[in-house]
Amino acid sequence: MTREELEKLAETEHESQKAFPHSIHVCVAAGCVSSQSDKVRAAFDKEVAERGLKEKCKVRGVGCMGLCMAGPLVAVDGNTTMYQQVTVPDVGEVLDQLGKTPVKRLVCDSTTPFFARQKRIVLENSGLIDSEKIEEYIAALGYKALMEALTSMRPEEVIKEVTISGLRGRGGGGYPTGLKWSTVAKAHNGKQKYVICNADEGDPGAFMDRSVLESDPHRVIEGMAIAGYAVGAPKGYIYVRAEYPLAVKRLQTAIRQAERHGLLGNNILGTPFNFSIDIRLGAGAFVCGEETALIASVEGKRGQPRPRPPFPAEVGLWGGPTLINNVETFSSIAPIIRNGGAWYAGIGTAESKGTKVFALAGRVQNTGLIEVPMGISLREIIFDIGGGIPDGKKFKAVQTGGPSGGCIPEQFLDMPVDYESLAKVGSIMGSGGMIVMDETSCMVDVAKYFMEFCMTESCGKCVPCRVGTVQMHGLLEKITNGTANNSDLAMLEDLCDMVRNTSLCGLGMTAPNPVLSTLRYFKDEYIAHINDKCCPAGVCKIGKENLSHA
């Protein structure tokens, strides 16, 4: 494919879309599919055909529109009207009202802060294009950035734009992406280089990457290809969880389409650049989110990390220099190349640029997927976008960063969301899971929950993590069943310090975070369990005959 052909394809697609006076977009991302949106889409297809509207109304299965709790979501005529909780019997009525007054009882107000306060860059196509059609992606400026990069930029210029953009790793670490790229670009050890996309979204409570892969898979592919060009790697792998079958299927389709259009493979877009992508399936191991463990897993081995240095950027997959970024990072690349790094750097705060996608869940009114500019406050996210706490309950804490993160109490709600501020209060940005908790959650129980997670997911390679997490879990168990004393609490604090400082990889190093942050802000709850033998939230069953495992 050449530049002319790419532009022609985009134009043809535009023309064919314009020929339809009406459009119906049904969300077919995982959230809405679990609310039966696939059946709703089939019903629209059937009804449109039966009414002879096939030339007039385009029915499209599109990616995530964000408000998962109100699914299945249906948008009519380019998002002028949005419907929620649409069921198969509603289909006829929606079609009756095409171009007339909308069906009132189904309307979902898309002017509410949930939609209005978002800024969509990574999710710009989500909910607008059919994720299984490459033509629609191309018509939405898809692969234009790859074309620009390959035909009018040198690899170092691509890296420079990414550096200027200030983009930082969206997997949670926050390492500057441009710096990582230039390290891999400069690394030469005689072995082939690789690009790996980390789509092993293991954090419980996070579903951003899943949504991007299901809603706009070509965006990830384009970002990876640009990265491959910039660092000089001819081969890429996407390491994706087997628990996301729909994402895997759409990725496979997208890779096949890109190959057929000459956007992957040899001599991409008529240039000498070659790049191919393979999918590797994860198999349920949280530790595989760690770079070196992920590499071991791609090589078909047990996912156990190894000491760094050497960093994967120098010695990675099969010994070659390897660039590893996560889904959201790669998804931000195409817009950065298209609009320039300076444009991206104009969004966000001084140290944290651009936007971040969050998965808002837990005890909050509007659960779903949101993309917001960095620097927005937690209060805006939870109370404006999220609509506050349901059932008249009181906000207690918001958990960010999954098992490696912490719980943030009410006094910090006005703090801006960026890498540094979150770290300062003992949590992390993480990959974007944001779980809201109200007064019915016991913070000691939450800490125990995360410790149980880390204990089970510890790969067993290093002692501090393998043994330390078990001991900490045992102590938390004792506290929650009311058999602990004050020396147990002191030991728990000691262990946090030890495990944090001596573990081999990020899993162990961050495992104490949920305990440390709850101890910092909710110590009274720990004390209540230990001294008063009561659980203030009424979650823990104190007095029952639960024996400790410690």
Next chain:
Amino acid sequence: MKISKLPLPSQDKRWKIIDARMRKYGYQSDALIEVLHVVQESFGYLDETSMKFTAAALHLPLSKVYGVATFYSFFNLKPQGEHTCVICTGTACYIKGAPLILEAVQKAAGGVKVGNTTPDGKVSVVTARCFGSCGLAPAIVLDGEVKAKADPAETAEIIKTWMTK
């Protein structure tokens, strides 16, 4: 590309699918995880026969194959029941009452432990770390179908009908 000279373990057609996938990867040992996925898709779980066959075909020691099969929680080494109920225990689901659902399901299935199958082979009860349906918590998967905003009593009823069918 190397051609498998290994005889397939039996006449079962599913071995041909597995062999075809191995051939696609050129019988490279790094395709181990991919191959185990296909075996599990075909047979529902990994047994000694299939692990031995995989080891031989990919030129790996059986210990390596067993190591990988037991390291990753996605692989089952025991046959699954006729029906499977997966309860998500991710953070969002946990906060919204997944433990209550698990309790109800286990009770309905005669006190079966997590990760096990009822003695009559009817129902397997499994927990998952998170399947990314957090916006619809608590979520469960009943025989491959995601059920959003699950309710303990309702779920228990479904398990009971599975048990008596």
